[in-house]
Amino acid sequence: MSALQVELVAADRMVWKGEASFVRARSTDGDLGIMPGHSPLLGVLVAGDVSFDGESGHQSVTIDSGFLSVDHDRVTIVAAQVDASGLTA
Secondary structure, eight states, rough: OEEEEEEEEEEEEEEEEEEEEEEEEEEETEEEOOOOOOOOOEEEOOSSEEEEOOOOOOOEEEEEEEEEEEEEEEEEEEEEEEEOOOOOO
8 A cells, every 4th residue: 555745844844754644634624534545635724633644653743724735645734833742753
């Protein structure tokens, strides 16, 4: 099974970059679940948790709001502020 290439970016830094099998975020239209093979998507995210299942297991960060882009198994999440205290190395 293929993996998602995920980039989580705050306004001032790259927060996390790696592979994940699943990404969950909340958009203005409701919860999104992204898996490999997902159709292209551009969404506006609301404040809350963004979680993903990566090489280090299930991880979560909190964002203030932002944008999510999905295309060809590449997920980019951009937010002004990211609380990454839930990330493990």
